Amino acid sequence: MxxxxxxxxxxxxxxxxxxxxxxxxxxxxxxxxxxxxxxxGCKPARFLPQWDPIWGLDAAVQMFRSYGLGNRSAIFKEQHATYGPTFLSIALGKIRIFTIDPSIFNTDFQSWGVQPLRLATWSPLLGPGVMDTDGAHWKFSRDLVQPLFRREQISDLSQFAVYVDRMIGNIPLDNSTIDMQPLFARLILDFTMDFLFGVSSETLTSTPDQDAMDFLHAFHYTQGAIGKRTQLPYLTVFTTERFKDSCVMAGSFVDKYIERARERLSQPKDDGNQRYILADELLRKNISSNELRSQLLNVFLAAHDTTAVLLTNTIFNLARHPQIYQKLRAQILEAKDVPTQFYKLKRFKYLQDVVTETSRLTPVVGQSARIALKDTTIPRGGGKSGDAPIYVQKGTSVQFNYFALHRRTEVYGKDPETFRPSRWDNLKIGTWDFLPFSGGPRVCPANQMAFMQVCYTIARIAQNFSTLDNRDPVFEFIEQYRITTDSKNGCKVALKAI
Ligand code: HEM
Structure with a gap:
């Protein structure tokens, strides 16, 4: 002693x-x-009652369970209904802010970012790019991507229509069951490879490219894993051998297409084609092959699953509401043809209402997060009334729940759970009440293009098939959380050709 x-x-x-x-x-x-x-003038915000308020193990367990049960968004919605539009919760020792208050979405964007949340967890698949960086790197990447969506580049859907024709050719005509989810994934893969690399992946042809099909499966798997890695970044349980192999496979697949783009670029230029192709622009820059791959994979991630999911979710909803399908079809048939030009397609009001209502009820991105890059405040959520600002320390994340945001009765009326496209006839909403494509400086740059592509595809299906029946024994939408919110049971339907 x-x-x-x-x-x-x-x-x-x-x-x-x-x-x-x-x-x-x-x-x-x-x-x-x-x-x-x-x-x-900040006041403390409300805390979600937790049995483990120190480490928040209960929140982590609940999150894991909800992935399996497919009810993650529904849980958040219930929590907001009980504890208000903004509350704090603790998971694995980290405080997180959850909000559906529109005044918080439209906030001081400079103080918030994504890099500390995403770069480390997403980089095995993507590397740095437009989706997972902030500051100068993000600006450089965003400026590269923006010309893809110039008016002259997107206002005619003829190039996309080629793939829609092929996709329709894959639908059985005899009313037998088909899962539209993987078919839409192939449609968007083939188009996106053409759009970004100038070379399509050919999965909709009679002999689908097996490499591309394997890539699709691997990529879908990695997306699920990185979604979970973002939510619980301290746990590496999602860093399985399969995850690592899938990331390598995705990288090699993209490298192959970069080589094809390089070969195409080395050929004499076809003067008729003035299209902005991202792979070409990157190949003209003096950047490393790793950076080239990362930039392309970042945009590919944003492009691929999102449009395919919105298509799936629209057919999912229509198959459960045959009268709405018939009303939509009547509008399409009345016009005789489905135009590929934006300005003409915009005249199909009910078609747009159907896709908008799908984006409200089953948003492709159910939830998104930002992290405070410095000490800052958010304008509301503090104090008993929730009207006082909240002080936020650097490193705290705020989670925006679009699924619950789109179900606020004060905005959408008494039936927010009902799929009712006609609600958009007279609905007056604020800019931040409806965010299927997010908002602010990081709003989806492809929002118009993607929305119109979905409208066009749905119109072509309605034009070609007289009935659309649900063939899924489960009626409800059970979510599958990847980075997007997909239908866990796919989208099994039967379509009868005219
Ligand atoms: C229906 C289809 C789509 C939906 C619902 C959608 C939705 C979104 C959302 C919600 C975000 C913000 C994500 C965040 O919180 O950081 C986003 C970002 C982005 N989207 Fe889309 N998107 C779609 C299609 C596309 C397509 C087809 C492309 C490209 C061809 C694309 C490119 C991007 C890019 C590059 C960003 C990152 C923007 C940035 O951080 O500066 N999206 N998208």
């Missing part, structure tokens, strides 16, 4: 100043924080 006392006394002169310094730093930080909170 004496030995321990002697040792303690010997090290005390060294340890004591360190302890005092640490205490002084912690106290100064605490007082600085308190005075910043007071200066901004």
């Amino acid at each position: 004496a030995y321990y006392y002697t040792t303690l006394l010997a090290i005390l002169p060294f340890v004591l100043p360190l302890l005092i310094a640490w205490g002084a730093v912690a106290l100064t930080r605490y007082y600085k924080l308190q005075s910043a909170i007071r200066a901004h």
Whole structure:
């Protein structure tokens, strides 16, 4: 014992100043924080009641369970109904803010980003690019992507229509059951490869390219894994061998298409084709092959699953509402032809209402997150009334729940759970009440193109098939959370040709 006392006394002169310094730093930080909170008039926000308020193991367990049960969005919706539009919760020792308050979405964008949330967890698949970086890297990537959506580039869907024709050729005509989910995935894969690389992947032909089919499966698997890695970044349980192999496979597949784009570029230029092709623009820049691949994979991730999911979800809803399908079909048949030009397609009001209502009820991106890049405030959610600002420390994430946002009765009326496209006839909503493509500087740059592609495809299906029946024994939409929110049971239907 004496030995321990002697040792303690010997090290005390060294340890004591360190302890005092640490205490002084912690106290100064605490007082600085308190005075910043007071200066901004901030008040504490409501906490979700938790049985483990320290580490938030209960929230982590609930999240895992909800992935299996497919009810993650529904749980958040219930929590908002009970605890208000903004509340805090703790998961694995980290405080997170959950909100469906539109005034918070439209906030000081400079203070918020995605990189600390996404780059490390997504990089085994993507590397840095438009989806997972902030600051100068994001700006560089966004500027590269933006010309893809120039008016002259997207306002005619003729190039997309070629793939829609092929997709329709894959639908059985005899009213037998087909799962539209994988078919739409192939449609969007083939188009996206053409759109981004100038070379299609040919999965809709009579002999689908097996490499491309394998890539599709691998990519879907990795998306599920990175979705979960983002939610619980401290856990590496999703870093399985299959995840690693799938990431490598996705990278090699993209490399192959980069080589094809390179070959195409080296050929004499066809003057008729003035299209902006992202792979070509990147190949003309002096950047490494890793960066080239990362930039393309980032846009591919944003492009591929989203449009395919909106298509699937629209058919999912229509198959469960035959009268709505018939009303839509009547509008399409009346016009005799489905135009490929945006301005003509925009005249099909009910068609747009159907796709808009799908985006409301079953949003492709059910939830999105931002992380505070510095200490900041959000304008509401604090205090008993929830009207005071909340002080947010750097590193805290805020989760926007679009699924619950789109079900607010004060905006959408008494029946927000009902699929009713006609609600859009007279609905007056604020910019931040409906966010299927997010908003602010990081709004989806492809929103118009993707929306019109979905309208066009649905119109072509309605034009070609007189009936659309649900063949899925489960009526409800059970969500499958990847980064997008897909139907876990696919979209099994039967279509009768005219
Ligand atoms: C129906 C289809 C689509 C939906 C619902 C959709 C939705 C979204 C949403 C919600 C975001 C914001 C994600 C976030 O929180 O960070 C986003 C971002 C983005 N989307 Fe889309 N998207 C669709 C199609 C596309 C397509 C076809 C492309 C490209 C060809 C694309 C390219 C992008 C890009 C590059 C971003 C990142 C923007 C940035 O961070 O600056 N999207 N999209």
